[in-house]
Amino acid sequence: MVRGRPKSFDTDEVLDRAMEVFRARGYEATCMPTLLEHMGIGRQSLYDTFGDKEHLFKAALKRYLDKFYLKLMEILDRPGSKLDNIENLLRYMSPNYDQGKTSCLAVNASAEFGSEDPEIADFLKRHYDRMAIALENALESARQAGELKPDINPGAMGRWLVNNMNGLALMGRVGMPQSFINDVLTHTLSTLK
């Protein structure tokens, strides 16, 4: 019996490469040859492993969102001041051209698809919700530790921080000057303490 050649690539690694292509170019503007070139695998391997372009995109987006959320939780769960953790999170997630952090696949996909594809919209809405809840919990801990200004509502502020992070990712995407981005970040952080 002849068996197919075993897969000679790391699935997560090639998915990460697809993720970077989609993040840079968007979904519609990315063609299969570009994906194959960046992923470094053959067309048949791509279809066998991920299915068509739509399924590949959804797998890449899901992986991006999960990695993003894990990083967010890692930063928020660090010991010490919760407000410091939130500040570090915002600094870490903000566009920084020197570090090559210029956009966010979640934000780009939100704008490109809107609510057109129910599965993608569902991924994204759950993602923003869980980000907001994680921030709310961190703010609530800060409140209990006496770190938070008394008139702040942790729930509303958590959602509002998600909004600011998304706005910042969009500003990085279109290439607004680093000084503009830094002003927004500094002003956002100034409302925390």
Added chain:
Amino acid sequence: MVRGRPKSFDTDEVLDRAMEVFRARGYEATCMPTLLEHMGIGRQSLYDTFGDKEHLFKAALKRYLDKFYLKLMEILDRPGSKLDNIENLLRYMSPNYDQGKTSCLAVNASAEFGSEDPEIADFLKRHYDRMAIALENALESARQAGELKPDINPGAMGRWLVNNMNGLALMGRVGMPQSFINDVLTHTLSTLK
């Protein structure tokens, strides 16, 4: 001498219709038949008047940005309290599903194109800058009228308000619940006064 049939449509009106198609579907995902159907003109008329899809998009985006800015200035220039004007602007520009205000072509184009097309990126960056400057001027007037908290920097806050408006448009685009959007809006407004 036989002369061509005169144009039987209003250029601005059909451009507005193209604008709405691009706003709903994005650039890449919009095909010519869809544009022709919504614009209600023939293929040759479209090419004669606007050129190809790329030129049509740029004309539609430019018109969108100019209309947006004119409306923004109209609201900010109203007599009375400048802070009230800013509040009214933010309420007016925020997504409101009941009123069919669900997304912003500037935000969608920022995410879709990034800095890929230098002309589009230039349109968008100038647009965000002029919005920020208009808000800075309104905040400076508010400061001179004694309306603004003394520790607020009008320039940084103007840029930060642009960021919040863009974040809100993105949340509307992906269909976040109206309650989420209203929380963000209320929290943003609470920092003004």
